[in-house]
Amino acid sequence: MTNKTQFENGVLGTNVIAQIGILVHDIDTVSQAYADFFGVEKPQWNWTDTVDVAQTEFEGVSSEARSKLAFFDMGSLQLELIEPDQHPSTWRNHLNEHGEGPHHIAFIINGMKDKVTLMESKNMRLVQKGEYTGGRYAYMDTFKDLKIMLELLENDK
Template identity: 70%
Template sequence: MGKQTGGNGTLGNHTITQIGLLVHDIEAVSAAYAQFFGVEKPNWFWTDTVDKAQTELRGESTEARAKLAFFDMGSLQLELIEPDHNPSTWREHLDQHGEGIHHIAFGVEGMKERIAAMEKGGMKLIQKGEYTGGRYAYLDTFGPLKVMLELLENDK
């Protein structure tokens, strides 16, 4: 097994910070997880509107929004996502594959450079947007990695 250091590799780290699950009913699923883990049910909230989020799907602006709820699981965050009807990777994936895992996420620095390096390796940017305090990007890593990766960059 190779030596694992923080600075190597395409992302600059190998710490999974989040697993994202797509759901049809965020109320029901967050209640089920809360009961299962014996924790308080988190409140869900809508992602920002396109004017704030600057959401793009395959380079085109989209009005897509989603309801999100988060469970903090120690070193990992579980994200529940219930997308609206507008075009998004969330909507496409839910329609094609049903409920379940959508992505695993990593925190990065230098989002533009990370995306460029990944695209050079054939992993195309699918969707990106802004959130209060940072930005996200989903890349098509299904071929080599068998799951979609999300990059999260928080402002310092």
């Protein structure tokens, strides 16, 4: 069996990590630290959309949760800094419980509903989901098996 066949048969249909998400208390300070470290321009941060646009759900319930996001494009991988507001979310809970640091690794997938259903059948439950301009996301609780949260990103065609 070739590697390509193995990955096509995997749960996600890909093995390419697209993004690493890091939770922070102060996005301006941490963005500047990364910019200085990598010798790149500090990216501007943006708020996630409001609940009416993002349709954010946390633990199956609509949530006003928003975050400031800043992105560093690092070749084939994107580094995402996340500073959550105080509303209930996976970001806020994780930051409160574990402090600053890694929150998730993300994969670009096709067929969000099918992937979520498949992962839930493997006891990897949906924690939070929402929409963004051009697509949708879902955070899956994969800590038991994979020791980190996975984010699924599906971009509109």
